[in-house]
C-alpha cells in the first residue's frame with residue numbers, strides 16, 4: 344500500500360513566511376479529528392438551552408474548531424454559510440491564521456431590536472439564532488475567556504438608490520418626504536438586518552414534520568458526508584448549514600415593525616440574480632421586488648412600516664445552472680405556460696425547493712404580529728406565514744403593467760397552480776396558448 348502523500352505547501356502561490364503558515368502542521372492539530380462522540384475526553388460542550396429566555400442561560404452557539412474552542416463546540420457546521428469554504432481557503436493559502444479572533448469594537452447593531460416572546464419559543468424560531476446579533480454583549484464573559492464565538496446576525500443602516508424609484512419620484516408616484524426618501528435624487532433610508540442560518544434541528548424536523556434522525560442522516564449523506572457529527576453527536580442539536588441566509592430591509596423607524604397599532608407592508612423575496620440585478624425579462628422578480636420596495640416606502644411614509652426580506656434561494660433554491668437548463672428546455676420546447684412546471688420537474692425532480700416552512704422565523708424575530716399588505720402572490724409563502732400564526736389581512740398581486748411580456752408564461756402558470764390573483768385565472772386549456780418569446784430572432788443575428 345502506498346504511503347499517504349504529505350500535502351505540498353508549494354502550491355500556485357508562494358507559501359507565506361508567517362510562522363503559523365508553514366509548515367502545514369502548524370496550521371492544524373497533528374491528529375485529525377474526523378468526528379466526535381458524546382462523552383469523549385475532547386468533548387466538553389458549552390451548555391446550549393435552545394428556547395431559554397435569558398441569553399446567559401441559553402448559552403452561546405459555539406461552532407469553531409480553532410484551538411481550545413474545539414472541545415467547547417455545541418454546534419455542527421461552520422460560520423458564514425456557504426462562505427465557510429472561502430474561510431477554509433484563506434487558511435489553506437496562508438492568508439488567514441487559523442486561530443484568528445475578530446475585534447468586534449463598534450460592530451454592535453445600529454438599532455436594538457427589542458426581545459420578543461418568540462425569541463424564547465423553540466417552536467417559533469428554529470432557523471436563526473435569536474441572540475446572534477449581539478454576542479459581544481450577551482456573551483462577553485465567554486469571549487473574554489478566549490472562546491471563539493461569532494455573530495450570526497448583523498444590523499446596519501444605509502442609503503439606497505433604485506432607478507425605478509427615481510422614476511417614480513419624477514412621475515409623482517412617490518414623494519420626497521425628507522425622512523424615508525430623503526431627496527429628489529431618490530436616496531432612501533433603510534435599516535438592514537443580515538442573518539446567517541443557524542438550525543435548531545429538532546425544531547427544523549418538527550417544522551417539516553419529519554423524524555430528526557432522518558433529517559440528520561439526509562443532511563449528512565447529501566452534503567457528501569461533510570458533517571459526520573450530524574450522525575455521531577445526537578447530543579448536539581444545532582447545525583450551521585453551508586447555505587445562504589437572508590437580509591431584511593426595513594423602511595421607516597425599525598421600532599414600528601413590531602408595533603401592531605400601525606400598518607405593515609411586507610414583501611418576502613427569493614433571490615433571482617438574472618432579474619433582480621441584471622434585469623432579464625423572463626420572470627417578474629425584479630419588477631415585483633421594486634414594487635415591494637415602493638409599497639414598503641409608502642407604508643413607512645404613512646406612519647406605518649415597510650419590510651422587504653431577501654432570501655438567498657436562487658432559482659427556487661435549485662441554483663442558476665438548473666435554472667438555465669430549464670430555460671433552454673422551455674425555449675426549445677415551445678415555452679407554453681401549461682408546460683412551465685413540467686420542464687422544471689423533468690430536470691430537477693421537483694418544481695420548487697424553497698420550502699417556505701422556515702421563512703417565517705425572521706418575522707417572529709422582528710416581532711411582526713400581523714401583515715396588513717402582503718406583496719406576494721405565492722400561496723406557499725402565504726400558507727407558511729399563516730400556519731405560523733401571523734394573519735395576512737390583504738394580498739397584493741404585482742400590477743399587470745409591471746409584468747414583462749416574456750414572463751407571462753411563468754406568472755400565468757403559477758396563478759393556475761394556486762398563486763393569488765385578483766385578475767384572470769387561466770384554465771389548463773388556455774395555458775397552452777400563453778407562449779414566451781422564441782429564440783428565432785436570436786438565431787438570425789450574429790452574436
Ligand SMILES: [Zn+2]
Pocket residue numbers: 615618619626627628629
Ligand atoms: Zn426571476
